[in-house]
Amino acid sequence: MAIMVKDLPVDERPRERLLFSGAAALSNTELLAVLLRTGTREKSVLHIAEEVLAHYKDRGLEAIVHMPPAELAAVKGVGKAKAATVLAAVELGRRLSMKAAEHIVVVHDPEDAAHFALPRFRFEQREHFAVMLLDTKNHILGMPDVSVGSLQASVVHPREVFRAAIDYAAAAMILFHNHPSGDPTPSREDIAVTQRLVKAGKIMDIPVLDHIILGRECFLSLKEKGMLS
Template sequence: MVRDLPRDERPREKLIAYGADALSNAELLAVLLHTGTREQSVLHLAESVLGKFKERGIASIVHTSVADLAGIHGIGPSKAASILAAVELGRRLAKKAAEKVQIVHGPEDAAHYVMPHLRYEQKEHFAVLLLNTKNHILGLRDVSIGSLSASVVHPREVFAMAIRYAAASMILVHNHPSGDPNPSREDLAITDRLVKAGRILDIPVLDHIILGDNRFLSLKEKGMIS
């Protein structure tokens, strides 16, 4: 049990002494859960919870319900609510931090801004990051939501969004729920089509950012946009 551990190895005491970043995922979760059960310590209970998301990755907790978590032995509605509240707080803090990016100087800025919005989505979202003449961000707007493997995107929907917000240029953005940001043939075909449409409408497509699991790929950087 946790009480049998040396004091400086107990999750709560360790956090107080060394800071939250010194704790493992299981230890952080143990602090949230507070207590275990008669059969297992709070650390073992935390590991059981994390084990449920081992294949899909810890980020998939974002899409879990109270009922799903409460179905784990030792996790009732109260503990489940605490976990989901902490996860949602983390998401909101990440989005708030991303909002500090006001000007896009390159792919990293664009990816940093959009990552908290699209990273955890289980379906493929296609969006546009709209910019003014000085590359200030006007907003991020969803264009379509597809299946787990593809989005259907039409130029008129993309550029109607740009015209509506008086954007001078745009960056295309979409996520790959698989976590792999490498482009498919469809991604390249859609990009080429929209780049050509942007030239006609004088609303240039500067880049296409594909998001994976905490990583991204810029088609511009890879030389896939001419």
């Protein structure tokens, strides 16, 4: 017979623990259980939450960000209404993380730039190449996508990169792209593309200040690694 949440001591129930100790005190399973709210006759809500997370263990928790509603709803014990609640909470969290980055309006170092960009690209499943466009005082003018590629690569042409810079009347730029694998280690092609764009920037008088490669929770600055030229 399954142990239901109501059979647990009050201070061990996820919702009560959240209210008493805060959301940060809960595990991923418990947080998901709070969103799912109820289980079934056969399974507790904690058991269903565990099954949802186990279903996506190969892709990690971030797989939920891109999960089609029908796929989540198909998990026994979830259904359409609970799937909608979970995916709405995930999207709200994603938007809050992006909002938190908006206070960075001036770039002083690669960390500032990466913290601005990470919330936007952290969970992307394809490689995106973007340019952060700066004015003469390193205020961020914008960060448009230049190219969206496959799971492993994006195709970048200098013409598209500098067209964006001219459209924004940028004085300088920082290149960005994400590695969906989560590992920001640059490939030989990454370095070659960077060097080609640095040379083009000198000709256009719009310097490329850095190329930052984004993982899921980390980043790598080619400038800091001495790979910019």
